[in-house]
Amino acid sequence: MDNPKDILDKAINALANTDLPPGPPPELTEATVAKLAETTRSSQQETGTIKITDRTRLIKGPIKIAAAILILIATGYAIGRLSASKAPDIEQLQAALEPAIRQNLLQEMDRYWQVSLSESYAQLKDELQQQYRRDLSDFAIQTLSASSAVTNDRLQELIDAINAAQTQDRRWFATALSQIEHNRLQDKTQLSAGLETLALQTEDQLQRTRRDMVQLLSYTQPSSQIPNKSRNSNNK
Amino acid sequence: MQVIDWQVVVKKYGPIVWNTAYRLLGNHADTADCFQETFVCALEVSRRQHVRHFPALLIRLATARAIDRLRKRMREPNISADMTICTTVPGDNPEPSQQIQTQELVIGLRKALCQLPPQEAQVFCLRYLNNMSYRRIAKELGIKNSTAGVLLHRARTKLRELLEKATVI
Numbered sequence: 001m002d003n004p005k006d007i008l009d010k011a012i013n014a015l016a017n018t019d020l021p022p023g024p025p026p027e028l029t030e031a032t033v034a035k036l037a038e039t040t041r042s043s044q045q046e047t048g049t050i051k052i053t054d055r056t057r058l059i060k061g062p063i064k065i066a067a068a069i070l071i072l073i074a075t076g077y078a079i080g081r082l083s084a085s086k087a088p089d090i091e092q093l094q095a096a097l098e099p100a101i102r103q104n105l106l107q108e109m110d111r112y113w114q115v116s117l118s119e120s121y122a123q124l125k126d127e128l129q130q131q132y133r134r135d136l137s138d139f140a141i142q143t144l145s146a147s148s149a150v151t152n153d154r155l156q157e158l159i160d161a162i163n164a165a166q167t168q169d170r171r172w173f174a175t176a177l178s179q180i181e182h183n184r185l186q187d188k189t190q191l192s193a194g195l196e197t198l199a200l201q202t203e204d205q206l207q208r209t210r211r212d213m214v215q216l217l218s219y220t221q222p223s224s225q226i227p228n229k230s231r232n233s234n235n236k
Numbered sequence: 237m238q239v240i241d242w243q244v245v246v247k248k249y250g251p252i253v254w255n256t257a258y259r260l261l262g263n264h265a266d267t268a269d270c271f272q273e274t275f276v277c278a279l280e281v282s283r284r285q286h287v288r289h290f291p292a293l294l295i296r297l298a299t300a301r302a303i304d305r306l307r308k309r310m311r312e313p314n315i316s317a318d319m320t321i322c323t324t325v326p327g328d329n330p331e332p333s334q335q336i337q338t339q340e341l342v343i344g345l346r347k348a349l350c351q352l353p354p355q356e357a358q359v360f361c362l363r364y365l366n367n368m369s370y371r372r373i374a375k376e377l378g379i380k381n382s383t384a385g386v387l388l389h390r391a392r393t394k395l396r397e398l399l400e401k402a403t404v405i
Contacts, residue, residue, distance in 0.1 A: 011345040023254040
């Protein structure tokens with residue numbers, strides 16, 4: 001570091017390079033923050049209240065303006081009163097104004113009636129439209145309900161007819177089945193009777209055949225005839 | 237109205253204010269008082285006008301408060317600026333004689349600053365102790381750059397004379 005020759009520079013150097021303790025201490029920082037908060041609060045309270053002098057200063061302005069307005073009004077009234085002309089002739093004024101007033105009145109009445117008629121026409125139109133819509137919707141509802149009732153009846157009739165036809169079919173089918181069963185039983189009986197008859201006849205036939213066989217076996221031929229016959233048979 | 241979180245401001249710029257005040261006053265008690273006064277004054281300033289550069293404002297206020305306090309201390313008969321010798325932290329000078337010389341220079345400069353007009357003392361401190369530019373000093377004090385230069389020149393001249401006079405005595 002340079003050592004300046006000037007005494008002032010030396011002093012500045014010394015003061016600028018003075019070792020400083022670390023700071024500020026935390027308690028000082030906290031105290032400062034608290035003091036600032038307190039100062040802010042007190043100043044806010046001060047600003048919240050208005051002093052009497054301030055109030056009078058605030059009021060003075062409007063009072064001045066109000067006084068000036070009053071003076072202006074009074075002056076204007078006085079000038080108007082002084083400069084006003086004499087009272088006019090009423091009959092002449094009436095005669096002059098009556099036709100114009102009548103004309104205006106008639107025009108106003110015409111306009112009023114036109115406006116009211118147009119309004120009532122529009123209102124009537126709206127009401128008729130609404131009525132027409134309501135009637136249409138009622139008719140549509142009634143038609144729909146009637147048609148649905150008729151459709152329901154027809155459907156019910158159709159269902160009944162189908163049910164009756166089905167019942168008839170079932171009955172016929174049952175009759176046919178019972179007839180078939182009856183025929184089957186009859187055939188079976190006939191068949192069994194026929195078989196029994198056949199069996200009896202067969203048995204009788206067998207008995208007869210057995211008897212014939214027995215007779216045949218029991219029949220004996222004379223002995224002289226037997227060898228010859230046997231010899232002849234051997235020669236052949 | 238400008239909304240300022242003073243807790244943040246005090247924590248952020250507290251060390252700058254502390255160093256500025258301590259460098260001029262040289263003791264803990266006066267520095268603490270100056271510290272609080274500086275922030276209260278900054279609060280009042282912030283109510284009147286929009287603060288754009290808090291460090292510069294705080295340094296200016298701390299310097300002004302410290303010079304005022306130093307001047308007040310000089311006026312009191314029982315207490316003089318010499319008391320700072322006891323509380324000033326010694327510098328890095330290795331030799332005791334040099335250390336004493338430095339301390340004497342520091343005390344002499346503080347005394348001389350008390351004898352300057354307040355604005356000149358402020359300009360001097362802001363320029364040489366806080367390394368502020370002419371432009372910033374002029375802006376903070378509400379004067380022209382040239383005026384700041386003139387004030388600084390006058391302060392330097394007067395301080396040199398006062399210091400030389402004190403050395404001769």
